[in-house]
Amino acid sequence: MLVVDDDPTVAEVVAGYLDRAGYRVDRAGDGPAALARAAAHRPDLVVLDLMLPGMDGLEVCRRLRGQGPVPVVMLTARGDEDDRILGLEVGADDYVTKPFSPRELVLRVESVLRRARPAPVRAPRPPSAAGLTVDPAARRATKDGTELALTLREFDLLTFFLRHPGRAFAREELMREVWGWDFGDLSTVTVHVRRLRGKVEDDPARPRLIQTVWGVGYRFDATGREAD
Numbered sequence: 414m415l416v417v418d419d420d421p422t423v424a425e426v427v428a429g430y431l432d433r434a435g436y437r438v439d440r441a442g443d444g445p446a447a448l449a450r451a452a453a454h455r456p457d458l459v460v461l462d463l464m465l466p467g468m469d470g471l472e473v474c475r476r477l478r479g480q481g482p483v484p485v486v487m488l489t490a491r492g493d494e495d496d497r498i499l500g501l502e503v504g505a506d507d508y509v510t511k512p513f514s515p516r517e518l519v520l521r522v523e524s525v526l527r528r529a530r531p532a533p534v535r536a537p538r539p540p541s542a543a544g545l546t547v548d549p550a551a552r553r554a555t556k557d558g559t560e561l562a563l564t565l566r567e568f569d570l571l572t573f574f575l576r577h578p579g580r581a582f583a584r585e586e587l588m589r590e591v592w593g594w595d596f597g598d599l600s601t602v603t604v605h606v607r608r609l610r611g612k613v614e615d616d617p618a619r620p621r622l623i624q625t626v627w628g629v630g631y632r633f634d635a636t637g638r639e640a641d
Contacts, residue, residue: 414438414522415456417447417473418488419465423511427460427488430515431522444468448476456483458526460518463489463500471503478504482552484525484565486518501604506565507592524593529565540575542635543622545613547572556613566591567609574623574633583630606631 414436418424421442428438439456441447444465451459459477463470474485487505500508506525509518529552540547544557547568554561554568563571569591584602588594592601610617626632 415441415447415450415459417441417444417459417465417470418462419443420462423462423488426515427518430519431460434519434523436522444470444473447473451477451480451483455481458484458486458522458529460486460488460522461505463487471499474500474503474505478564482565484529486521486525488513488518498600498604501601502608504564525565528569528593540572542575542578542633545571545575545622547575561612563609563612566605567612570605570609571613574631578633578635581626581629581632587630 414428414431416424416428416431416438417440418427419442424440424442428440431438439450439454441450444467447459447461447465450456461470461473465473470487470489474487477483477485485505485507487500487508488511489500489508490511507521509521545554547554549572552568554563554571570587573587573591582590584599587602588599606623607617610620610623614620614622622634624632624634
C-alpha cells in the first residue's frame, strides 16, 4: 500500500489501520514523492489525498494511471460532488470523504483489491459480444482485437454488462452487483458508464451498446442497434 497525505496525523492513522489489517505500507507527503515511490516500487493500491502541496491528487492520479493500472482510493475533505466526480473521471476506483472511519477505509481498500486480483479458480469461457471480449482471470479487455485501457471498475462494469446482455439494470443494482455496495453516491455509476462508453462505443454521444433506459438505468445491447 502507498498512503499519500500531507497531514501526518491522517497518514499515520491510515497507515496504522492498514498495517494492522496485514498490509505493508509506504507513505508519501506530497505528489512528487508519491510518484517517485510508485515508480521505485509499484504498489498494489494507492490511498491518495485529493489536496496535496505542489501537485494535487487529481494530477497524481492521472500520472499514476499513465504509468499503468493501479487501484486508487481517493481521500477528500471536500463535500462537493464535482470534486468526487473529478476523482472518478481521472481513474480513481473509489473515494472516501473526510472525516471518515478508518475501518470503513480498510473495508473499501479490501473491496477494491478483491476485484483487482485474478480469479483463483478456473473461470468459464470469457464473455464476449459486439466485438468486445473480457478475460476476468487476466483482467484484460479487447475491442475488435485491440486491448482497451480500462480502470478496475470500468473492467468490472463491462464484464457485468457482457454477462447480462439485454437486461436493464437500475443504478442501485449496478452499484450493488459491480461495486459491492448497498449504499453510496449513484453518480459513481453514472461517471463510470460515461467513461466506459468513451472507450467501447464508436460514437459515445450516440451509444448503441450501453444504452440508457429512461426511468430505469442502463442496458447492454449486444446487437449494437441504435436505441429508440
